[in-house]
Amino acid sequence: MTSDTKTANGPADYESALTSGPQAVAAFDDHRHGWGQKIQHTLHQTPSLVPLIVLVLSVIVFGLLLGTKFFSPFALTLILQQVQIVGIVAAAQSVVILTAGIDLSVGAIMVLSSVVMGQFTFRYGLPAELAIGAGLICGTLCGYLNGFLVAFVKLPPFIVTLGMWQIVLATNFLYSANETIRSQDIAEHAPLLQFFGSKVNVGGAIFTYGVIFMVVLVLVLAYALRQTAWGRHVYAVGDDPEAAKLSGVQVKKVLISVYMLSGLICAFAGWAMIGRIGSVSPTTGQLANIESITAVVIGGISLFGGRGSVLGTLFGALIVGVFTLGLRLLGADAQWTYLLIGLLIIAAVAVDQWIRKVSV
Amino acid sequence: MIRKLLATGSVLAAMAATPAVAADMSACLITKTDTNPFFVKMKEGATAKAEELGIELKSFAGKVDGDHETQVAAIETCIADGAKGILLTASDTSSIVPAVKQARDKGILVIALDTPLSPVDAADATFATDNFKAGELIGQWAAATLGDQAADAKIAMLDLAISQPTVGVLRDQGFLQGFGIELGDPNKWGDETDPRVVGHDVTQGNEEGGRRAMENLLAQDPMINVVYTINEPAAAGAYEALKGIGRENDVLIVSVDGGCPGVQNVKDGVIGATSQQYPLLMASKGIEAIKAWADTGEKPEPTPGKDFFDTGVALVTDKPVDGVESIDTAEGTDLCWG
Numbered sequence: 001m002t003s004d005t006k007t008a009n010g011p012a013d014y015e016s017a018l019t020s021g022p023q024a025v026a027a028f029d030d031h032r033h034g035w036g037q038k039i040q041h042t043l044h045q046t047p048s049l050v051p052l053i054v055l056v057l058s059v060i061v062f063g064l065l066l067g068t069k070f071f072s073p074f075a076l077t078l079i080l081q082q083v084q085i086v087g088i089v090a091a092a093q094s095v096v097i098l099t100a101g102i103d104l105s106v107g108a109i110m111v112l113s114s115v116v117m118g119q120f121t122f123r124y125g126l127p128a129e130l131a132i133g134a135g136l137i138c139g140t141l142c143g144y145l146n147g148f149l150v151a152f153v154k155l156p157p158f159i160v161t162l163g164m165w166q167i168v169l170a171t172n173f174l175y176s177a178n179e180t181i182r183s184q185d186i187a188e189h190a191p192l193l194q195f196f197g198s199k200v201n202v203g204g205a206i207f208t209y210g211v212i213f214m215v216v217l218v219l220v221l222a223y224a225l226r227q228t229a230w231g232r233h234v235y236a237v238g239d240d241p242e243a244a245k246l247s248g249v250q251v252k253k254v255l256i257s258v259y260m261l262s263g264l265i266c267a268f269a270g271w272a273m274i275g276r277i278g279s280v281s282p283t284t285g286q287l288a289n290i291e292s293i294t295a296v297v298i299g300g301i302s303l304f305g306g307r308g309s310v311l312g313t314l315f316g317a318l319i320v321g322v323f324t325l326g327l328r329l330l331g332a333d334a335q336w337t338y339l340l341i342g343l344l345i346i347a348a349v350a351v352d353q354w355i356r357k358v359s360v
Numbered sequence: 361m362i363r364k365l366l367a368t369g370s371v372l373a374a375m376a377a378t379p380a381v382a383a384d385m386s387a388c389l390i391t392k393t394d395t396n397p398f399f400v401k402m403k404e405g406a407t408a409k410a411e412e413l414g415i416e417l418k419s420f421a422g423k424v425d426g427d428h429e430t431q432v433a434a435i436e437t438c439i440a441d442g443a444k445g446i447l448l449t450a451s452d453t454s455s456i457v458p459a460v461k462q463a464r465d466k467g468i469l470v471i472a473l474d475t476p477l478s479p480v481d482a483a484d485a486t487f488a489t490d491n492f493k494a495g496e497l498i499g500q501w502a503a504a505t506l507g508d509q510a511a512d513a514k515i516a517m518l519d520l521a522i523s524q525p526t527v528g529v530l531r532d533q534g535f536l537q538g539f540g541i542e543l544g545d546p547n548k549w550g551d552e553t554d555p556r557v558v559g560h561d562v563t564q565g566n567e568e569g570g571r572r573a574m575e576n577l578l579a580q581d582p583m584i585n586v587v588y589t590i591n592e593p594a595a596a597g598a599y600e601a602l603k604g605i606g607r608e609n610d611v612l613i614v615s616v617d618g619g620c621p622g623v624q625n626v627k628d629g630v631i632g633a634t635s636q637q638y639p640l641l642m643a644s645k646g647i648e649a650i651k652a653w654a655d656t657g658e659k660p661e662p663t664p665g666k667d668f669f670d671t672g673v674a675l676v677t678d679k680p681v682d683g684v685e686s687i688d689t690a691e692g693t694d695l696c697w698g
Contacts, residue, residue: 075579082572173395180621183596184628199604206604277567278600281593284568328576334522334562
């Protein structure tokens with residue numbers, strides 16, 4: 001019976017039915033028109049566009065106000081140097097926030113990792129290569145703990161990393177006895193620790209290895225998040241973990257990998273920080289968690305997960321850097337910087353909400 | 361590491377054992393944090409003196425600098441505990457006053473260490489470094505070292521925080537006065553009109569902040585040749601920024617604190633001169649004063665001409681100049697803390 005039907009309405013019929021049907025690929029009809037919708041749509045497609053526009057505009061405005069004092073290769077690359085640590089940490093933060101999580105322990109992990117690198121070299125006399133390896137492992141392990149508690153114990157990321165922030169910071173102070181290792185001693189005995197402080201000078205523009213590392217890291221992450229299966233899974237988990245699970249994504253593994261990666265990147269930030277400030281100081285960089293979240297939000301990554309681009313985060317960090325240096329050069333009270341950054345944060349979330357409406 | 365753990369263990373054991381020996385009289389030490397080497401040294405000084413005089417000492421500290429709540433709770437605990445005296449390094453110098461008043465009303469002697477309360481007479485006494493004097497010494501040294509060039513110096517001021525806490529203002533204004541620059545309102549920085557001051561920026565008193573602030577000021581004027589810094593970590597950061605543009609050898613950096621890494625930096629020529637303060641002395645004098653109060657009911661007197669008891673300050677440098685008294689780094693190392 002069934003076989004008869006099959007023969008009667010054979011495959012050829014399906015083909016003809018198909019050709020007679022509409023040829024266009026399924027698409028959402030966009031009945032709205034006008035500039036507002038078009039801009040909204042473009043921004044929806046390219047989430048890093050908003051911070052890029054703000055960045056370019058602020059550079060132009062400060063350039064007009066300050067002239068060559070600001071618009072010189074020296075000053076512009078100085079901004080890069082000043083945001084490199086926050087930029088690297090914010091890259092780690094971005095990946096976590098894409099999964100709809102948050103990592104409040106990034107700054108603490110960074111400081112502890114740098115302290116491990118310093119103490120392993122100077123307290124235990126290990127070669128710098130091994131000490132750096134130990135520091136990187138330390139950061140990754142802290143991240144693993146975060147990831148395990150989030151993915152398997154199913155605790156909210158905010159709580160887990162809030163606790164981890166304090167634990168790691170306390171460990172940092174107890175372990176280091178809050179002793180600073182001096183820049184001169186490091187330069188003499190373990191210059192590798194200051195590797196990221198080395199510079200390349202291109203016609204007045206000064207790039208440190210730390211800055212180059214930040215840019216390369218962001219590009220690699222942007223590629224991995226866009227083009228690899230792992231990257232798409234990160235977005236999927238952030239958008240809707242249940243749906244991701246049902247479509248075969250190993251949600252727990254993805255979460256753990258994300259927090260471990262975050263920890264590892266923070267450890268690299270710790271290494272870069274030794275390059276920047278010369279010494280190993282247990283008290284530096286404690287506000288990096290807030291500064292990194294600021295860069296992520298201004299950079300247009302949604303705190304609700306699953307949306308945004310790590311390139312935007314880099315622009316977000318740079319916007320803060322441009323404002324800070326520009327306002328200082330104008331002689332403005334530093335409070336104005338905080339006030340404007342506060343406004344930017346709120347504006348960025350407002351824009352994010354507005355863009356979201358395009359898909360409603 | 362293991363030895364360190366064992367040492368910590370024995371200290372804990374010793375602490376547990378002391379109350380049995382001298383339970384009749386107790387005192388409290390409340391510091392801003394227990395991780396800053398400055399306060400660690402303070403605690404050491406107080407603990408040693410208390411042991412010597414047979415006083416039971418309880419130590420408290422905020423979780424971070426600025427943790428006012430924990431300090432209030434600590435004062436309340438000390439009142440409940442029936443302490444004879446409290447040594448206090450306040451995080452919030454005016455908000456702590458009501459809690460201090462409660463303690464004093466119960467007959468407890470309260471001594472402010474290092475940081476004067478506002479108003480200063482809210483405590484029975486203040487044992488501190490003369491921060492204005494500390495700044496003045498490095499100002500005088502910098503001016504004398506530059507000689508004729510002091511007339512067209514370009515000065516960067518690396519301060520503590522935007523909120524202009526008293527300690528930062530006093531050091532800053534002291535330096536300017538010592539250098540020979542006319543002050544505006546001596547209670548705040550940033551209102552001078554002398555063109556030699558390139559600008560002020562804030563460092564949070566650490567290396568990262570020091571570097572950033574120095575870079576910002578160098579972007580305003582790359583020919584800066586004198587750098588005042590609030591403390592030695594900020595100075596170390598400023599030095600890195602100068603090294604970044606290859607000017608580390610032709611800029612004079614001065615600082616305040618006298619911590620061991622800082623004195624070492626003076627020895628190495630990173631910092632030209634630093635003013636050293638003595639936390640250990642503040643704490644041990646404080647314990648002695650509590651003992652005297654308990655025995656005779658006498659309150660400590662301030663140093664004549666000042667509204668606090670001056671625990672002294674010394675200029676540490678290996679390049680002494682005429683007219684400014686100083687000690688060399690060898691002596692500074694013997695007296696340093698941290």
